[in-house]
Amino acid sequence: MTIKQLSIFVENRPGRLSAITRLLGNNDIDIRAMSIADTKDFGILRLIVNHPDKALKVLKENNFSVTITNVIAIGIEDAPGGLAGAMETLYENNVSVEYMYAFISKTENIAYVIFRVENNENAAEALREAGYKILTADEIYDM
Amino acid sequence: MGRYWNEKIECMSREDMKKLQDERLVAQVRHVYDNVAYYRKMMDEKGVKPEDIRGTEDLHKLPFLTKADLREAYPYGLLAKPLSDCVRIQSTSGTTGKRVVAFYTQHDIDLWEDCCARAIVAAGGTRDDVCQVCYGYGLFTGGPGLNGGSHKVGCLTLPMSSGNTERQIQFMMDLQSTILCCTPSYAAYIGETLHDMGYGPDDIKLKAGIFGAEPWTEEMRREIEKLLGIKAYDIYGLTEISGPGVSFECEEQTGMHINEDHFIAEIIDPDTGEVLPEGSKGELVFTSITKEAFPLLRYRTRDICVLTREKCSCGRTLVKMSKPMGRTDDMLIIRGVNVFPSQIESVLLKMSNATPNYQIVVDRLNNSDTFEIMVELNDDMLSDTVKSIEELERKISSDIHSILGIKAKITLVEPKSIPRSEGKAVRVVDKRKLV
Numbered sequence: 264m265t266i267k268q269l270s271i272f273v274e275n276r277p278g279r280l281s282a283i284t285r286l287l288g289n290n291d292i293d294i295r296a297m298s299i300a301d302t303k304d305f306g307i308l309r310l311i312v313n314h315p316d317k318a319l320k321v322l323k324e325n326n327f328s329v330t331i332t333n334v335i336a337i338g339i340e341d342a343p344g345g346l347a348g349a350m351e352t353l354y355e356n357n358v359s360v361e362y363m364y365a366f367i368s369k370t371e372n373i374a375y376v377i378f379r380v381e382n383n384e385n386a387a388e389a390l391r392e393a394g395y396k397i398l399t400a401d402e403i404y405d406m
Numbered sequence: 407m408g409r410y411w412n413e414k415i416e417c418m419s420r421e422d423m424k425k426l427q428d429e430r431l432v433a434q435v436r437h438v439y440d441n442v443a444y445y446r447k448m449m450d451e452k453g454v455k456p457e458d459i460r461g462t463e464d465l466h467k468l469p470f471l472t473k474a475d476l477r478e479a480y481p482y483g484l485l486a487k488p489l490s491d492c493v494r495i496q497s498t499s500g501t502t503g504k505r506v507v508a509f510y511t512q513h514d515i516d517l518w519e520d521c522c523a524r525a526i527v528a529a530g531g532t533r534d535d536v537c538q539v540c541y542g543y544g545l546f547t548g549g550p551g552l553n554g555g556s557h558k559v560g561c562l563t564l565p566m567s568s569g570n571t572e573r574q575i576q577f578m579m580d581l582q583s584t585i586l587c588c589t590p591s592y593a594a595y596i597g598e599t600l601h602d603m604g605y606g607p608d609d610i611k612l613k614a615g616i617f618g619a620e621p622w623t624e625e626m627r628r629e630i631e632k633l634l635g636i637k638a639y640d641i642y643g644l645t646e647i648s649g650p651g652v653s654f655e656c657e658e659q660t661g662m663h664i665n666e667d668h669f670i671a672e673i674i675d676p677d678t679g680e681v682l683p684e685g686s687k688g689e690l691v692f693t694s695i696t697k698e699a700f701p702l703l704r705y706r707t708r709d710i711c712v713l714t715r716e717k718c719s720c721g722r723t724l725v726k727m728s729k730p731m732g733r734t735d736d737m738l739i740i741r742g743v744n745v746f747p748s749q750i751e752s753v754l755l756k757m758s759n760a761t762p763n764y765q766i767v768v769d770r771l772n773n774s775d776t777f778e779i780m781v782e783l784n785d786d787m788l789s790d791t792v793k794s795i796e797e798l799e800r801k802i803s804s805d806i807h808s809i810l811g812i813k814a815k816i817t818l819v820e821p822k823s824i825p826r827s828e829g830k831a832v833r834v835v836d837k838r839k840l841v
Binding site for chain 2: 268270272273274279300301302304305307309323326327328329330332361362379
């Protein structure tokens with residue numbers, strides 16, 4: 264039900280993002296989705312990749328501070344109001360969202376949203392009942 | 407009142423001073439041996455009896471006291487008088503574990519304030535002066551010491567304590583302060599603020615400043631003198647020995663006269679403990695020969711300096727010490743506060759299972775110390791939300807503040823990004839070039 268997200272600490276200095284993405288590229292790691300949270304002094308790069316455990320190992324070996332966070336991913340209709348429906352479901356079920364980001368699929372008329380919430384099970388349950396498809400880890404990694 | 411507070415003592419011949427020191431030392435060793443079990447045990451272990459000490463030439467036979475002894479004996483272990491005879495406690499800026507507290511009888515307060523009075527008079531102070539004391543008041547000895555000295559001299563005393571710089575300047579102008587007592591960095595800051603407010607030396611009546619509690623350079627002295635239109639005098643002291651006024655500068659500005667009727671100074675080799683001849687560079691050691699409540703014998707200051715008995719143009723015969731040229735330990739003095747890297751370590755240890763690697767960076771910007779701590783973020787400190795990392799940063803910052811009493815800028819950096827030297831992390835980078 265949950266998907267492994269890599270959270271990487273990135274200092275605000277030139278070349279850091281380039282170093283991380285090049286490292287992942289050289290190790291055949293494909294990035295599915297990403298977001299970055301930034302402050303004045305540092306950022307946290309969040310990545311969904313095809314091989315999270317391998318990516319974790321490679322990043323650690325190269326002295327990055329990185330941690331795995333479990334998030335949930337759902338598919339929504341890629342049309343106006345598609346996301347609004349999912350957000351209403353979470354709101355009505357008292358699920359607050361820590362952060363989220365989305366990406367569009369290559370083929371179907373579907374968009375995917377990654378949610379970081381306090382309680383993954385409650386959120387997944389609510390979304391499932393409302394008819395949303397919760398993506399499995401394999402579905403995301405093999406996309 | 408002339409150029410000296412106590413001419414008889416300050417200009418005493420070497421022979422008379424030695425006689426005075428001999429008498430006082432013999433009595434003090436007896437007092438300590440009889441009343442301080444902790445030191446008695448040290449003397450017994452070394453096989454020294456009070457009767458073996460017949461004068462200053464026997465001083466080297468006595469065991470050394472260190473800061474570690476003060477911590478071990480905390481709080482009452484080195485007390486030589488009943489608490490009912492004590493009237494005051496002062497304390498050093500905190501350390502990782504126990505603080506160091508010093509006790510004073512009224513006699514001890516009087517002699518300490520007397521030493522500060524000598525410093526004020528040496529800086530030109532008289533009963534007609536207005537003395538503005540902007541050292542911190544409280545457990546820190548800076549404020550209380552100079553305040554007491556100022557009273558003794560008869561100056562009109564402004565007990566301002568530190569901070570609120572515009573108000574300091576307002577009082578300085580309205581009440582026509584003539585002598586300023588504070589840390590050199592604060593003096594420079596006051597000077598800069600004065601200029602920022604659109605004033606200059608001609609708008610104030612200051613003539614002298616007595617600055618201490620932190621290292622400062624000759625260059626900084628000239629700058630402060632220019633900013634405030636004054637003559638700047640150095641003052642030295644430590645809580646363990648009494649407080650400011652252990653030694654003070656005269657108009658020659660070439661070192662600080664030690665009040666050796668109260669404190670005998672020695673220079674030792676910090677590695678062997680051997681006493682070094684006059685003019686050698688080594689660790690400064692003090693023996694307090696007049697204090698009643700907290701009389702430390704052969705206390706190692708960890709300050710590196712040089713003593714000289716060369717004739718001084720001011721007429722004082724009191725031995726002179728150079729500005730401290732460094733430390734035998736890793737202590738830093740930042741904005742007047744003693745900082746040990748181990749204190750930073752103890753805070754960081756609470757944040758993570760493994761002690762994070764860190765580096766302290768100290769610099770001096772516009773005559774004020776900057777204090778930054780770079781901390782390598784390890785995996786168990788990391789979170790996927792900015793909120794919790796910023797929370798961690800705040801927690802480190804507030805813990806450092808509560809232990810040291812000063813604020814540090816905390817910068818989280820990536821693992822292994824702090825440069826190592828031969829595999830060992832460089833803990834301290836001091837860019838101030840104070841020596």
